[in-house]
Amino acid sequence: MRFPDCSASPPPAEGGAAAGSPPAILGARREVPLLDGRRVPQVFLDNAASTKPLAEVHAAVAEFAARYSNIHRGTGHDSLFCTERYEEARRIVARFVGADPERDVALPVRNTTEGLNLLATTFGFGPDDVVLSSLLEHHSNDLPWRGRARVEHITLRADATFDVDRLERRLREHGGRVRIVALTGASNVTGEVLPIHEIARRAHGHGARLVVDAAQLAPHRAIRMGPHDDPGHLDYVVFSAHKMNAPYGEGAIVGPRAHFSEAAPYLQGGGAVYAVGLDHVIWADTPERQEAGTPNILGLFALAAAIRVYERIGLERIAEHERALTRRLLRGMAATPEVAVLGRDDPEDLEHRLGVVSFAVGDLYHQLVAAVLSYEHGIAVRAGCFCAHPLIKHLLRVTPESERDLEQRIQARDRRFVPGAVRVSIGLHNTGEEIDRFLFALREIAARRWRGRYEQDVATGEYRPAGFRFDFAGEPGFPREG
Ligand SMILES: Cc1ncc(COP(=O)(O)O)c(C=O)c1O
Known part of the structure; x- marks a missing residue:
């Protein structure tokens, strides 16, 4: 199959329904x-x-729609079916960003904004804790940290590019107070792609963890979070399905399961508990702990379907x-x-x-x-x-x-x-x-x-x-x- 060049049509998907032809996108040239x-x-x-939307994703949603049922605890055929597929889709999402299958978990959320807000609640920041962010950030990777920690925005070079050495300097100057480095994987304004693994090594070298806002990166570049013992591994990755040709209201956070189990549930309500008394609650383990309320089941199926198409191409x-x-x-x-x-x-x-x-x-x-x-x-x-x-x-x-x-x-x-x-x-x-x-x-x-x-x-x-x-x-x- 010929590799696409700039005058060519979009890259064909290999195998499956779209074999040999570019993936159909609904309304792309309406x-x-x-x-x-x-x-x-x-x-x-x-x-x-x-x-x-990818036509294939839309078709998958339509196919699932007839079998739609709420997940977990339902006993009907459709509920059992959806539960099984939901957990499979969760694994597909984690694998897509190269997460550690033993230690990481994918948590479905509405979008990157919700994912970053959820994440920002889980760190229990103290008054001296610092979050290092940058001038490149979308508000969704800036505002959720403000008010919870001291947020500092790393300045850019004269050509508006990110400078890893400036980050290193600030990490050193803060002397261990930086808990989180929260950076975009790619800018939604200048398109710059940040060296996230190098950034991870620098952050880890100073005892900080890295949150990657991958809203722009995930649709365009392969992400490999990597094993936890690799100093260049990404601790948390957040992205949105609507930027990946699956606009059905879904997004995901991928990060360490243990971290989410130690944190208080983001939403409090049904589905996130093992037991409730009138004056006490036994919260569930992750992932249920962070997924109170009925999730966007079809949205997660759509994201997983889009990932299959992206991986095929x-x-x-x-x-x-x-x-x-x-x-x-x-x-x-x-x-x-x-x-x-x-x-x-x-x-x-x-x-x-x-x-x-x-x-x-x-x-x-x-x-x-x-x-x-x-x-x-x-x-x-x-x-x-x-x-x-x-x-x-x-x-x-x-x-x-x-x-x-x-x-x-x-x-x-x-x-x-x-x-x-x-x-x-x-x-x-x-x-x-x-x-x-x-x-x-x-x-x-x-x-x-x-x-x-x-x-x-x-x-x-x-x-x-x-x-x-x-x-x-x-x-x-x-x-x-x-
Ligand atoms: C870099 C970046 N981060 C976060 C977001 C927020 O994504 P969402 O609107 O899906 O929550 C966007 C959306 O444009 C973005 O480009």
Whole structure:
């Protein structure tokens, strides 16, 4: 089978239903209307936010749906079936990130945000405990730690990349007070991939444990947590299924079983107990201990089904395909002088980055660029701060004075001047042709060629062509009122 290059279609899956053909993604190139009345296949380049479902995953969910039943303690055929498959799916998730099968466990959660919040409650921090994080973090790997420990954000190099030696210095200077190093595996803004095993070695060398926010990393690179006696092993990994072509409300934390058994249950309620008296509770062991309430059973099945597809294709082939597209994208952007990429922008140095590229086009407001891409070219991207406000302010050199001014405006419900960027993010279904369509659109916008007269909404900061709205009433399948 030919290895995919930048002009090729997505990597084919080997074996199974999708043998020899690229994995089908529902709606990946669905036709969308444009401002000028044409309809075009959309170019979906918003994969860092969420991915569209793999057809195979959707089919698996539909198949399971008829057998759906609550798990654990049910005695019906379907409950026993779902219980067995649920535990199997749990093992598939742990294996996917190369966890230690004897010592680690996968805990299903709603998403990375919930996973990191759960995790942050389990450490019982004292007043002097430090969590080292970085300026690269998504809010979901920053806010859950604040208020529980002293959080310090490692600063970045001038080119906005992460510096392991700065981390080492802070670990040393804190003299054993750092309990947790909580870092992203890959940035959702600059696409930078962090050297997580090297970071783990440094953290362990100072008695700290490493939490990897793998929301962006897991869909694009193989993760190997490794055995616990390896100093480079990852202690905790958290990720979301909706970024892995399985958007059914599921995510997972993988980490040491013993740790979760020592921690108080995150949620308190049914399913997490062995016995309850009126004045006492005997909490269950892990994993039940951390899984009170009915879990998202179909969501976990969907995640496991997506993992099977990813493993069949091979994470290395996915990475290779996406690297080829990223090279094409960055070369095209470099040839458009008005475009400035945030962070690493070298098309020939792709080892330490994903196909997540945030950029500015001259002095055009990011929301305007994103609107023109959508309304006039059928290209889905994202604009704004990407839930990483400190990073965006750092990258765009927002001064404390203008930050204060901005925050006053935001509190007055005026978001017209919020700084930000436009973000393109490549997924496994994208093609070289789609990158070229995007680059064409980008050049048009850079040359200030667009049709609509765009108006900005004061409260949201978003732009829309005057007198035009997408007609969603004609779209099928929506829950409709009345
Ligand atoms: C790096 C990173 N961490 C955490 C999250 C939060 O993920 P979720 O929205 O699935 O909770 C995201 C989502 O974009 C992300 O990109």
